[in-house]
Amino acid sequence: DIQMTQSPSTLSASIGDRVTITCRAGQNVFNWLAWYQQKPGTAPKLLISQVSSLENGVPSRFSGSGSGTEFTLTISSLQPDDVATYYCQHYTSNHVTFGQGTTVEIK
Amino acid sequence: QVQLVQSGGEVKRPGASVKVSCQASGYTFTNSGISFVRQAPGQGLQWVGWISPYSGNVHYAQKLQGRVTLATDSSTSTVYMELRSLRYDDTAVYFCARAVFGDYEGGFDYWGQGTLVTVSS
Numbered sequence: 001d002i003q004m005t006q007s008p009s010t011l012s013a014s015i016g017d018r019v020t021i022t023c024r025a026g027q028n029v030f031n032w033l034a035w036y037q038q039k040p041g042t043a044p045k046l047l048i049s050q051v052s053s054l055e056n057g058v059p060s061r062f063s064g065s066g067s068g069t070e071f072t073l074t075i076s077s078l079q080p081d082d083v084a085t086y087y088c089q090h091y092t093s094n095h096v097t098f099g100q101g102t103t104v105e106i107k
Numbered sequence: 108q109v110q111l112v113q114s115g116g117e118v119k120r121p122g123a124s125v126k127v128s129c130q131a132s133g134y135t136f137t138n139s140g141i142s143f144v145r146q147a148p149g150q151g152l153q154w155v156g157w158i159s160p161y162s163g164n165v166h167y168a169q170k171l172q173g174r175v176t177l178a179t180d181s182s183t184s185t186v187y188m189e190l191r192s193l194r195y196d197d198t199a200v201y202f203c204a205r206a207v208f209g210d211y212e213g214g215f216d217y218w219g220q221g222t223l224v225t226v227s228s
Contacts, residue, residue, distance in 0.1 A: 034214030045218075046207070050213060096142065098151060101151045
């Protein structure tokens with residue numbers, strides 16, 4: 001299985017800051033990459049699929065980019081509601097792998 | 108609206124089996140694959156496996172191969188996950204989730220509420 005490594009593990013930023021989370025794959029994952037937001041006690045929520053396709057209803061301050069082995073999730077202006085853990089995910093026909101997660105906090 | 112409703116929490120002894128159900132509604136059941144994902148307390152997300160309700164094709168995480176089985180009942184639009192020979196480290200919340208399109212592509216856009224499986228002696 002392809003390893004997905006996120007950085008940083010924890011991030012502390014101020015309201016209004018631009019926040020970037022990185023996800024690196026052990027080998028080329030093409031555009032088979034998604035991003036999720038998870039708040040405590042709830043199921044993950046799909047934010048972005050296919051690297052950069054924003055799901056309906058997700059605020060436009062979220063964006064995804066990258067290709068091959070390096071991908072980023074960017075929050076353009078951090079809001080209090082964005083406090084959560086974020087996961088990247090690679091999917092193929094025979095396995096699915098998640099990154100270890102990045103917890104975003106307000107400074 | 109699309110909904111995935113899971114069965115209630117379970118407490119099992121080590122070595123026992125558990126079966127978790129996930130009933131889908133609000134869309135054509137055979138159009139999308141269903142995966143199970145688990146999350147141990149305070150830990151990240153781990154994929155368990157996926158099944159195609161259309162073809163019956165299944166794929167399981169290598170770590171759980173041989174202990175897990177996914178199955179569908181199209182008459183009730185329900186997916187079942189059975190995990191056998193339970194160990195303490197199987198204690199987790201188990202989620203079912205629907206593929207955005209096809210059997211696995213695009214990620215998972217709808218999730219069940221989660222089922223806590225506790226393995227305890």
